[in-house]
Structures are given as C-alpha cells and as structure tokens.
Amino acid sequence: DIISAIEFDKTGDHLATGDRGGRVVLFERTDTKDHGVSRRDLERMDYLISRHPEFRYKTEFQSHEPEFDYLKSLEIEEKINKIRWCQTANSALFLLSTNDKTIKFWKVQEKKVKKISDMNLDPSKAVGNGSIASSSNSSSPKPCLANGSSLGGSYNYLSHDFSFPPGGLPSLHLPVVVVLIQ
Numbered sequence: 001d002i003i004s005a006i007e008f009d010k011t012g013d014h015l016a017t018g019d020r021g022g023r024v025v026l027f028e029r030t031d032t033k034d035h036g037v038s039r040r041d042l043e044r045m046d047y048l049i050s051r052h053p054e055f056r057y058k059t060e061f062q063s064h065e066p067e068f069d070y071l072k073s074l075e076i077e078e079k080i081n082k083i084r085w086c087q088t089a090n091s092a093l094f095l096l097s098t099n100d101k102t103i104k105f106w107k108v109q110e111k112k113v114k115k116i117s118d119m120n121l122d123p124s125k126a127v128g129n130g131s132i133a134s135s136s137n138s139s140s141p142k143p144c145l146a147n148g149s150s151l152g153g154s155y156n157y158l159s160h161d162f163s164f165p166p167g168g169l170p171s172l173h174l175p176v177v178v179v180l181i182q
Helices: 031-035 039-045
Strands: 003-008 014-019 023-029 055-062 067-069 074-076 082-085 093-098 103-108 112-119 175-181
Touching: 003 082, 014 082, 014 093, 023 093, 055 103
Parallel strands: none
Antiparallel strands: 003 014, 014 023, 023 055, 067 074, 082 093, 093 103, 112 175
16 A cells, blocks of 8 residues: 555654555664664764664554444545654553554564463473373263263273383473463
C-alpha cells in the first residue's frame, strides 16, 4: 500500500509509517548502536555524517479497519492520516494513529515469551520403550472418582516391557523452558 503518514520519534531512533490500508509499520535505527553516538551528540559536533542512517523492520500492526458511520451515512476509510509519538516509559514505545474518525493509542514493547522446547532426556539411557503411563491390565472398567482415583482394585500403571534399573531411575527428566523475546 501507499504510505500516507510518516513520523520519527524525538530521538530519531524509531520511525513509524502509516499506509492507506490502515497498517502501522515501525522501524528501529541500527547504525547508532555500532558507533555509540546519539543523534544529539552528532548535532552538537556540527559536521556532516558520511553515511545515511540505517533502519531495520521492528514490527507492524493493523491500526484501523474500514467502517461505516450510520448516522452520517458515510464510509470511513482505514487510511492513516497522522502518526504522533508519545513519551516513552519502561522501555515501551507509545504512539497515536488516526484516520478520519478515530484516534488510537498504541503501546509497543518487547515481551518475553516462555516456551517448552525440549526434554532433557538422554535416549541412550532409556530402558524398555520408555512408556510409563499405559492402559490397565484389567478388562473390566472400574468406577472412577472426580479426582481420577479408583473406587475398586489396584491398577497396574506400568507396561510389561518397562523395567526399572537396579537402584531406581538415575535422573529426573524435566522439560527445558526457553525464554523468547518478541
């Protein structure tokens, strides 16, 4: 889509663009991180920068959708008319975006997402087929309570081809939690 609004934040490190489709795309400046010199410091030095600033894609989101104003019998475009950056807080970016009718306030921040990635299981130390929880040997169903326990008789929860090594299991296998930044 065609860009209909563009705005730098006050530091010049972030750029927001809005398009005629109602999307806002954010970019982050990458060349200042290499040199450690901020835009203000460069302006104070009063000399020409030998290369242009470089930005990389950070994120995008759908800000506005097309709507119909029933009181005025008017269709309202999703086109972003203006974007304004607000003061940042707690490493989050805040911005306003507007179409012909609605102003929206957005908070953009990196979020840590936890994901279970893998088990710390060593396949060379597995005994039998590794199936611990399997079906019962009994052919007649027993009534169960709400918490999963049984009213009658004992169940054999281990399959016949699984055997414990002498001295018990050598280690406890737990899932590994990986923190992803989004």
